[in-house]
Amino acid sequence: MTDPRVPLKNPLLAAVLALVIPGAGHWYQERKFKSVIFFCGILTLHFWGTFLGHGQPVYSHVVVRSTPDSPQYEDSEPRSSFSWGYAAQAFTGLPAWPALIQRGRFKKTDDTVGFLDHAIDEQFVGVLKLDEGLESSRRAVTGHLQVRPAAEEGSRNVSGTLTLDESSIDPENPIREIQLEGPFRQGRKVFGSPWRRIACSIQAADGAESFGEIEGSVPRSFLNWFQAPRDNEELDRMSGSLARQFDVASVCTWIAGLLNLLAIWDAAQGPAYGYGDEQPPTRTDEEEKEEEEPNEKT
C-alpha cells in the first residue's frame, strides 16, 4: 500500500507525463526533488549516449539487406526488423520518439531514388571507376560535386562536374575536373546514415561516350538521417569508427529508458521500498511479543 504521505494526485496522468518527459509526472505531483533527479539524470544519460554515439545509437528498425546493392537504392520500403534496443530507449519519452516519425517517413515509397529534381552542390567522398579500353581502374577520391537535372522539372539524367581535391588528383593523369553526364542514382531521402549514396556516369573528354562512373556519398540533411532506420553497413561503419564507444553509447541510452520505466512506476504507485523513514523491527519488539504470547496463553 502506498504511503499516504506521498502525494500521487492523479496517478495515471502523472505516469503519462513521466513517460512523455522524464520527471514531469513528479513535478505535477509536487515531488520536485525527485523530479529534478529524474529529469537531469535520465536526460543526461540519454543525451550523453547520443553524443558519444555521434547521434546514431537511437533507431527503431534495422534494414535487412536482400540484394547485393545497398538498400539505400530501394525506392519501395526496404525490408526491416525491429531493433530490441529501442524497446528500452522508447521509455525515455520525447527525446527518443523522433525514431517513430522517421520510421513512418521511411516506410513511404521514395520517388527521389534515381530521380533528381534539384541541383546538388555538395562535398563528395567515393570511388572513381574508369573503363579505359580493356583495362579498368578504381581509386578513392574526394571532391566537390555539382550536378543538375537534365530538365527543369527533374530528370533521371543529369549533367555536372566533380572537382577533385588536391589529394585526389592522379599525378600521372592530372585531371582536376571530371565532367558528368547521363543516368544518375541517389540513395533514399530518409535513411539512418549521414551519408547519402550517389552514382553518376562520367562523360569522356570528347563528350561522346560514357567511360566510367563515380560512386560514393554526399552529406544527407540531419532531419533525414537522425534516428531513422539504418542498415548493418551503417552500423558496421559506426562500430568501425567508434569501436567500444558506440557500444557504451547504446547502453547509456538503453539504461536511460529503463530507469525512466522505474520512474513512471514511481509516479503511478509511489516509491517501491516505502517512504524511507520506516524503522526495521528491533530485537526488543520481537522479544516483547514473545513475552506477551506465553502470558496470553496462560
Add this chain to the structure above:
Amino acid sequence: MDLQLITQAIPITAIVCLVYTATRFELREKIISASRAMFLKTLGVLTGIYLFLIWFSS
C-alpha cells in the same frame, strides 16, 4: 580509449545509482544516503572485476 571509457563509467554509475534509489524511496536524506552506499558498493565491485580481469589476462 580504455582509460577514457573507465573515467566515463564513474559519473554514469553515480547517475544510475541516484536515479535508481530515487525510485525506491521518497525521503531526500534516504535517497542520498542509499545512492551513496550503492555507488560505493558498485564501484568496489567494478574495481574488483577490473583488477581480476587484469590479473587473469596477465
